[in-house]
Amino acid sequence: MTAKIIQTDVLIIGASASGLMCAIEAGKRGRKVIILDHASKAGKKILISGGGRCNFTNYHISAENYISHNPHFCKSALSRFTQWDFIAMLNDYQIPFHERDHSQLFCDNSAKDILNMLLAECEKSKVNIQLNCEINQIRQQEKGGFTIETSRGQFRSQSLVIATGGLSIPRMGATPLGYKIAEQFGHPVWPTSAGLVPFTLQPQDKEKFSELSGIAIDSMVSNERIQFRENILFTHRGLSGPAILQISSYWQAGETISINLLPDLDLIEFLIQRKTTQANVKLKTVLGEILPKRLAITLLGQKSLDKTLQALSHRCIHDIAQQLQHWQIKPNGTEGYRTAEVTCGGIDCNELSSKTLESNKVAGLFFVGEVVDVTGWLGGYNFQWAWSSGWCAGQVV
């Protein structure tokens, strides 16, 4: 008996943000599209994103919000399918959404609204989604096109789109398949690392700061290359919160980061001024006005805090400002892919067309979404990249 062979125009591996968007667009052009995914459900990451409300894009999207070895690469796709185009899709489906800090857009109800919209569009475009499908082998056919051996039989197509995402959250179905396919076809792949991820601390710091677990404070977090102003959060494992997640994507192992816990204040001037007017007041009382008490105790020690302001020398005031506004901390590492929101690195953009996401090396092979070496900041940027890159490939596959 001969095995079943399924012939189609476009095969997409990965039924999530970028793969679904690509399928919708290709289907609209009359292309016969099949999506293969080993997961039991499409769009699992969409459903868990943004705390279940999916931060699906941002009012302000620019190449500066993305990290890549080729910082210009993302510009073309982001300008061809913009945040406004995606918002228009939501409006067509009357999906309610709202804006949060930093122009981030979230669903009012649930991330399900986004996934249901994408699945409805796939249905309109007659896209066939095959779930629980293991990919075993991929071959390029001699006369062009691809053959894919799977647990659901053999598929053949003219175009093949890799939309398998990054390595973050393996329990949600993340695998390195996309990078392996790139390597198989001779595509360079940049080393990957966890991005938008909490820091773990050196053992002595972990012990010291774990009692602050739950404290969140608006801070400026910086390294030599970039700075972010948002909350940091102390956890029982280390440091998290949006400012930490942002800088984690720019962090290199062994690097020290600097944290300003009072970014709006000239602390030296503040303390000198208070010293002249409230000389007999204790430092802990004055700092209690501007910092959580437990944090001040942990960073400065009870002995310093019990001093009155008049007992503080000029040198001592500078030291306090140094501790609180240039707090230097060397993370032990990150929590890794287990909790990371994204994967930095990936398929080298220099071997892809920035307009279509097609491989320069293999005609008909496309890479879209997070598998590509384009990593967005926290704030809806990663989904916008998935929508934009998927849309671009969908115009030509």
Ligand SMILES: Cc1cc2nc3c(=O)[nH]c(=O)nc-3n(C[C@H](O)[C@H](O)[C@H](O)COP(=O)(O)OP(=O)(O)OC[C@H]3O[C@@H](n4cnc5c(N)ncnc54)[C@H](O)[C@@H]3O)c2cc1C
């Ligand atoms: C907890 C969390 C919250 C997030 N929140 C946000 C947010 O609010 N806003 C934002 O912009 N970004 C957010 N992100 C990032 C965003 O989810 C991703 O950047 C985006 O989903 C990438 O889309 P993608 O289609 O490229 O890949 P993915 O969404 O990762 O999809 C890849 C698909 O490929 C399939 N696949 C993988 N390997 C195989 C294989 N071997 N065989 C078959 N199929 C395979 C997977 O099952 C999956 O369906 C969040 C990420 C996480 C983990």
